[in-house]
Amino acid sequence: xxxxxxxxxxxxxxxxxxxxxxxxxxxxxxxxxxxxxxxxxxxxxxxxxxxxxxxxxxxxxxxxxxxxxxxxxxxxxxxxxxxxxxxxxxxxxxxxxxxxxxxxxxxxxxxxxxxxxxxxxxxxxxxxxxxxxxxxxxxxxxxxxxxxxxxxxxxxxxxxxxxxxxxxxxxxxxxxxxxxxxxxxxxxxxxxxxxxxxxxxxxxxx
Amino acid sequence: xxxxxxxxxxxxxxxxxxxxxxxxxxxxxxxxxxxxxxxxxxxxxxxxxxxxxxxxxxxxxxxxxxxxxxxxxxxxxxxxxxxxxxxxxxxxxxxxxxxxxxxxxxxxxxxxxxxxxxxxxxxxxxxxxxxxxxxxxxxxxxxxxxxxxxxxxxxxxxxxxxxxxxxxxxxxxxxxxxxxxxxxxxxxxxxxxxxxxxxxxxxxxxxxxxxxxxxxxxxxxxxxxxx
Numbered sequence: 001x002x003x004x005x006x007x008x009x010x011x012x013x014x015x016x017x018x019x020x021x022x023x024x025x026x027x028x029x030x031x032x033x034x035x036x037x038x039x040x041x042x043x044x045x046x047x048x049x050x051x052x053x054x055x056x057x058x059x060x061x062x063x064x065x066x067x068x069x070x071x072x073x074x075x076x077x078x079x080x081x082x083x084x085x086x087x088x089x090x091x092x093x094x095x096x097x098x099x100x101x102x103x104x105x106x107x108x109x110x111x112x113x114x115x116x117x118x119x120x121x122x123x124x125x126x127x128x129x130x131x132x133x134x135x136x137x138x139x140x141x142x143x144x145x146x147x148x149x150x151x152x153x154x155x156x157x158x159x160x161x162x163x164x165x166x167x168x169x170x171x172x173x174x175x176x177x178x179x180x181x182x183x184x185x186x187x188x189x190x191x192x193x194x195x196x197x198x199x200x201x202x203x204x205x206x
Numbered sequence: 207x208x209x210x211x212x213x214x215x216x217x218x219x220x221x222x223x224x225x226x227x228x229x230x231x232x233x234x235x236x237x238x239x240x241x242x243x244x245x246x247x248x249x250x251x252x253x254x255x256x257x258x259x260x261x262x263x264x265x266x267x268x269x270x271x272x273x274x275x276x277x278x279x280x281x282x283x284x285x286x287x288x289x290x291x292x293x294x295x296x297x298x299x300x301x302x303x304x305x306x307x308x309x310x311x312x313x314x315x316x317x318x319x320x321x322x323x324x325x326x327x328x329x330x331x332x333x334x335x336x337x338x339x340x341x342x343x344x345x346x347x348x349x350x351x352x353x354x355x356x357x358x359x360x361x362x363x364x365x366x367x368x369x370x371x372x373x374x375x376x377x378x379x380x381x382x383x384x385x386x387x388x389x390x391x392x393x394x395x396x397x398x399x400x401x402x403x404x405x406x407x408x409x410x411x412x413x414x415x416x417x418x419x420x421x422x423x424x425x426x427x428x429x430x431x432x433x
Contacts, residue, residue: 048297050432074209074299082290086222088229097225101218101298103210128229 001025002047002152002183007056009042016042017204020056026151027198029174029184034204040187041081043204044156047185048078060152077102077148081156083141087130091115091140094129095147104147114146115139118169134161142166145173153177155186215300219308226285227316233281237274238320244270245328256333263332264342264393268386270328271321271346275353278317279374282309282361283428296432302425310351310358310421318350334397341396341406348409349389355420356381362427385412 001023008018016039024030032040045051047058049065049072058065065072085094092111099106115125118139129137138161145153153174159167171193174184178198186192192199210218227234248266252258286292295305325346329339360378364370392405 048293050293050296052433070299070301073297076297078294078297080290080293082288082293084290084294086226086285086289086291088226089222093225097218097222098294101210101215101222101294103214103299 001061002185003059003062004047005057005059007043007046007058008054009039009046009051010054011039011042015054018055020202020204022200022202024152024183024185024200026181026183027178029178029186029192029194029199030202031192031199032185032187032202032204033189038204040204041156044078044080044154044185044187047154048076049073074103075150076152076154077144077150078154079141079144079156079158083137085129085137085140087128089129090126091120091129091132091143092125094140095143098144099147102144102148102150104144104149106147110147114143117146117173118143119165135163135166138162139166142170145170145177151182153182153184153186155184155188157187157189159188159190209299212300212304215298216304216308219295219305220312223309223312224315227312233278234316234320237278237317238324240277241270241274241321241324242328244273246331249331259332260334260338260397263329263334263338264390264397266332267325267328267342267393268346268349268390271318271325271350271389272353272382272386274321275317275350275357276375276378278313279357279361279378280371282313282358283365283431284361284370287365287431292428293432296429302428303421306358306421306424306428307417310354310424313358314351314354318346318354322346322350334393338393338396341402342393345389345392345402345406345409348406348413349385352385352409352413352416353382355416355424356385358424359420359427362424362431365428365431385409388412 003023005021007020009016022030032043034040042051046053060068060072060075095111095114096106112125120136120139129140142158158170175194177184245267248262249259283292286295296302298305322343325343326339329342334342357378360374363377364373367373388405388408392402395405396402
């Protein structure tokens, strides 16, 4: 179980959110919604441990993530606002390197399968990522979710730049993860086609 | 659910950075050309008198190595910071200081090792003898990784700042001074027949001290930069 307790955060002088307490149980998705600049990305980065909260705590299985450190990092997969891929490498190389660094399966066949699952056809796999469109780059980044066996996924605007087909692939993947008892926190502007009983919403306001 | 071992994570970081360096061969070549051209300009400018060249050899070659390291520091973390790879690196479930060691090692292989390998040839231009060439190479082998480690602290502290290139230079050049003194001193002493063991030992001490301290300091600076 994943919890935030009276979490508050700011950027510079500006208070973004305060006293946010939410619980994400296995098999549920927390959709973080709000206008641009409301602090969704900061909230997600805080949940990753990349940003320190002003107050409150983030708990994983009842323990503060600041104490768990790398043990907590081993539980999560984060797809941020930036794709986290290298333009000079091919999609296969990008995925192989990131999967091996995350401790996930990174054999050639599995990586190819993950790329195909996000709708990237084989000829694209061996091209330098710099020649791909924004949507294709986003797909490469999201393909990590097909390799991830970690229970907690933190996704920042994962549907940005995706077409209808890729949105559908991703929704199916999220659904499968939730069915396996996974947890997802997603910052999004978009409705997610997942049964409503597994979704909770958190609205951040400016 | 699995987790990479420390050595797997370290190898992964090194492999990625070296793969990227292979794709950016021009950057690596530029560092090498810089060293060759700068070191070759001095004999042309000062003249062919071998006595004068031998006196200035250690200082010139060491300053050249130092500047080559400084020039490449901008590439150490900036690209990873801009494309989000650094965020992902911070989330690898292994101590960040260990991953920093991997990045610094790759930086040294790309910018420091070519200087070490070229140093006997460059030394010949300055009329250095067999023993002095050996001491020059050994001093650079000990000193250039230290420069990379110290430089990494500066690169991390200035990450994302405007005018970070100049700022890195201002931050790390004073910290490079002991390495420069001991490195150049080793070669000078060897030329004078005094023996270079003391200077080489001090260079080794600098290496060990920076190896113990710099990855940790760089990791802290990177976390602050990403906040």
